[in-house]
Each structure stands twice: as structure tokens, then as C-alpha cells.
Amino acid sequence: MKVSVVGVGYVGLVAAACLAEGGNHVVCVDNDQKKIDDLNQGVIPIYEPGLTEIVKKNVEAGRLIFTTDLSEGVAKSLLVFIGVGTPSADDGSADISAVLAVAKDVARCMDGYRIVVTKSTVPVGTHKKVSDIISSYTEHPFDYVSNPEFLKEGSAVDDFLKPDRVIIGTTNPAVMEIMKQLYAPFMRKKSRMIFMDPASAEMAKYAANAMLATRITFMNELSGLCDELGADIEMVRHGIGSDGRIGSSFLFAGLGYGGSCFPKDVRALSFMGDGCGCEMTLAKAVQAANYKQQDRFAERVIEYYKNRPETTLAAWGLAFKARTDDVRESPALRCVNKFIAAGIKVKAYDPEAMETAVADIDGKVEMGENAYDILNGCDGLVIMTDWQEFRSPAFDDIKDKLNKAVIFDGRNLYEPPFVAKQGIEYHSIGRVSVFPQGVQQETDSLRMRA
Ligand SMILES: NC(=O)c1ccc[n+]([C@@H]2O[C@H](COP(=O)([O-])OP(=O)(O)OC[C@H]3O[C@@H](n4cnc5c(N)ncnc54)[C@H](O)[C@@H]3O)[C@@H](O)[C@H]2O)c1
Numbered sequence: 001m002k003v004s005v006v007g008v009g010y011v012g013l014v015a016a017a018c019l020a021e022g023g024n025h026v027v028c029v030d031n032d033q034k035k036i037d038d039l040n041q042g043v044i045p046i047y048e049p050g051l052t053e054i055v056k057k058n059v060e061a062g063r064l065i066f067t068t069d070l071s072e073g074v075a076k077s078l079l080v081f082i083g084v085g086t087p088s089a090d091d092g093s094a095d096i097s098a099v100l101a102v103a104k105d106v107a108r109c110m111d112g113y114r115i116v117v118t119k120s121t122v123p124v125g126t127h128k129k130v131s132d133i134i135s136s137y138t139e140h141p142f143d144y145v146s147n148p149e150f151l152k153e154g155s156a157v158d159d160f161l162k163p164d165r166v167i168i169g170t171t172n173p174a175v176m177e178i179m180k181q182l183y184a185p186f187m188r189k190k191s192r193m194i195f196m197d198p199a200s201a202e203m204a205k206y207a208a209n210a211m212l213a214t215r216i217t218f219m220n221e222l223s224g225l226c227d228e229l230g231a232d233i234e235m236v237r238h239g240i241g242s243d244g245r246i247g248s249s250f251l252f253a254g255l256g257y258g259g260s261c262f263p264k265d266v267r268a269l270s271f272m273g274d275g276c277g278c279e280m281t282l283a284k285a286v287q288a289a290n291y292k293q294q295d296r297f298a299e300r301v302i303e304y305y306k307n308r309p310e311t312t313l314a315a316w317g318l319a320f321k322a323r324t325d326d327v328r329e330s331p332a333l334r335c336v337n338k339f340i341a342a343g344i345k346v347k348a349y350d351p352e353a354m355e356t357a358v359a360d361i362d363g364k365v366e367m368g369e370n371a372y373d374i375l376n377g378c379d380g381l382v383i384m385t386d387w388q389e390f391r392s393p394a395f396d397d398i399k400d401k402l403n404k405a406v407i408f409d410g411r412n413l414y415e416p417p418f419v420a421k422q423g424i425e426y427h428s429i430g431r432v433s434v435f436p437q438g439v440q441q442e443t444d445s446l447r448m449r450a
């Protein structure tokens, strides 16, 4: 099929490359000239495992092209996907101005029937706004589909090529058939294609993200209680995850959720509720508890070093999670900024996110070329992103290079007794702190404070 994708970001570029991989001819349109120039030179603007290969392959096969010319995209396509950003506005609502602007421009470029598909995460009711705009700027017939995207950064290509489910929000049977054909190459035995009305499709996207954010946040709150009462959150996770009704994924306590989706989508859901007199009390509580979790970790570290002037910490990880260079609403950056505000110096390393983090922490943090170089002269190591390369480190090197062998782990990457055996003091989330043999425990001062 002939497809165009407007907005070549984390979602648009992955969707476009994967749709091309399925045999479609895809025109990618973005209004960022540099991004399009880079892509035309073979430079992929984001770090996403597997993306470079799939883009290159489909460009070479002539199925994937990049342009800033929307009319070229619309002219060559039956389906026009909108994948532009919908960031939080100041009041917490989703800012859909880019979606509406694209809808208007698409309508102006139409020279016949088109199917306009929204991939961006948009508030319930946006389908009506987009449809109204399109009909007011073109005489040509069109259908509208709400097709929210569920990929995760770090496994985006895989998620798109092998989806758990594809949600198609349309009531037109002919359009359902076209969407079925489009997604047929990606449907596995376990994949489901679910058809519903556009409003429910829009809501399903927010519901999924808010549900996952709530699960994580519940575990994070429990981790605080575990700290206080001497239980182990990892044991609790195993204990409840083995219940088939609960399931074991997305139960990892840590620094709090971040990223370009959960924080903004939970906020937007709350805003939607306020707008129609149906207050989303749970979503609001989740949002507040999530910030509290991030701050509790930062404050615990700050408290530990409060009597030691001239503290320097090594920070492993800046991205909001592993396998991405995305630092949008990264808990790691929030913590780093808190350390700096408390007078602690920070040296940081992230395998992929140092360039993207620069805008937030440039000049305030010394960046290192690798995880071990930054340890020299530091008074402790703080782990904030769950990168694979941090999971089995050279503990001897950590111990030798740090001024004081202490790790604060916001991701529970290691077994506490094992770290203590390496001669390192170890503080993690919702688990007892451990100390090398013979070292006096300072448990009380190390408890996470609410
Ligand atoms: N990032 C994710 O993992 C993810 C997953 C599922 C859904 N989503 C949703 O998908 C949408 C896009 O998210 P993203 O992370 O890919 O955003 P992004 O910021 O990475 O990319 C958006 C792109 O749209 C382009 N753009 C903006 N206005 C434009 C216009 N008028 N014409 C053409 N291009 C324009 C920007 O230049 C940018 O390249 C959001 O609604 C988001 O909530 C994101």
C-alpha cells in the first residue's frame, strides 16, 4: 500500500520503517529540515536498537523516502498517518496543536479520497476535531482512523513488528478491511487486532499507560513501606507476580517512572477528568506519588552526604530507562539536578544519552567517556538507569576507584549480600542496606524518608 507518515520522531520513524518492511511504500514527512537532511544522508536521529538496519534496508529497496514536502507525501498515499508530538501544555493537558496543524495541511494537499490515521496519543474527542478541520479545508472525501501506538522505546522495532494488539478506531467496515491488510504482515498467533469506535481507541491508549504507571507507582510506594518495616520489595514482587491475575511484568520498583509518555499521559488523563467533572483522583495520586519516589531517592543520597563537604558523586545513567537516548522527564536528570542544587558535584556517564542530556545539565555535570573513568575521586556511585552494561560490573574496580566504596542503586540491579561481599556498602530500593563485614550499620539515617 502507499502510505505517508507525518512526524518522523520515535514513533513516526519506527512506524514508517516497519510499514516499509511489511512491503508498503512509505513517504516520511517532517518539518524539521535538518532531521530530513540527516535521514537522507543515512543518519538516524535517535538511538533505537534495530532501527538503523531496518531504515537502511528499506531505503535501499526504494520503499522508504524522506521529505519536508507534505504535498508529496499526501499525493503519493492512500493512508496518511499523523505521528507528531502531543507534549504536556502548562496546565497538564495534551497539546494537540501540532496534530491539528498537520490535519489542516493534509486537507489542503488532498486531491482525492484519503484515510487519515492518528498514531499520536490524543485526548478523547480529538477524532472529531481532526475530522472537522479536514472537512473544512477540503471537498474531497476521507475516512478517519484512531490507531494509537503501544511501542516501547528500546524495543520499538520489535514491538511494532510483533504487536500484542493493534487497536483500530473506526466504524467503517471498508476501512477496517484496509487496516487489516496493512497490519497483516505483523500479526502473529498471539497478536490481536481490535476494532472499536475512535473515542474508545483514544481512551484505550491513556488507560493502558495510566494502568501501567499505577502498577509501577504502587510498587514504588510499597518499596517505601518495605524500607520502613524491613521487608524486601523484590521478594514481594515475586510473591505477587506469580498470581496469574496480577502478572509479573511492570512491577519493578525503582526511581519512579519517566519518559515521554507515562508522565504526560497521566497528566492529560487527569486534565480530561477535570474538564468533564469526573475527577481522576487515582491518576492524580499516581502522579504525586511518582515525584515523591524520585525525590525520596535523591533526598536519601543528599542526607547521607550532608556532613561531608565537597562531595562528588559518579552517576551511571541519564536516560529515563535503558536502551534509549531519550531523557524526556528522566528521573535520573531530576535526581542529578537535586544533587547539584544540594551542592554535590556530579560526574555522569550514559551509554547513549549524554548528547540528549546536554540541554538539561550542560556545564553543571562533567560527562565521562566510560563508566569506570568517572569513578576516580568520587565519594560514591549512584545508579539511575538500568542499562545492561551496569548489571554485572567490575566491583573490584568500583571499590578501588571510589574514595568511599558505596553504591546507591535506584534500579535494584544487584543482590545486596553479593555486593557487601565485594567490600562495598550498598543501598537500594525497598531492600535492606548492606555493609561490608565489620562496618557499623547506619540503618536509621539511611531509611528513605517520605
Ligand atoms: N515515544 C514513544 O515511545 C511513543 C509511543 C507511543 C505513542 N507515542 C505518541 O506518539 C506521538 C509522537 O511521539 P514521539 O515520541 O515520536 O515524538 P517526537 O517528538 O520524537 O517526534 C515528533 C516529530 O514530529 C515532527 N513535527 C512536529 N510538528 C510537525 C509538523 N507540523 N509537520 C511535520 N512534522 C512535525 C517533529 O519535528 C518530530 O520529528 C506522541 O503523541 C506520543 O505520545 C510515543
Ligand SMILES: O=c1ccn([C@@H]2O[C@H](COP(=O)(O)OP(=O)(O)O[C@H]3O[C@H](CO)[C@@H](O)[C@H](O)[C@H]3O)[C@@H](O)[C@H]2O)c(=O)[nH]1
Pocket (backbone or CB within 6 Å): 121, 149, 150, 151, 152, 153, 154, 209, 212, 216, 249, 250, 251, 252, 253, 254, 255, 256, 257, 258, 259, 260, 261, 262, 320, 321, 322
Ligand atoms: O516495572 C517497571 C517498568 C517500567 N518502569 C519505568 O517506567 C517508565 C516507562 O517505561 P516503559 O513503559 O518501558 O517505556 P516507554 O517507552 O515510555 O513506553 C510506555 O509509553 C509508550 C508511549 O505511550 C507506550 O506506547 C508503551 O506501551 C509504554 O510502555 C520508565 O521510566 C521505566 O524505567 C519502572 O519503573 N518499573
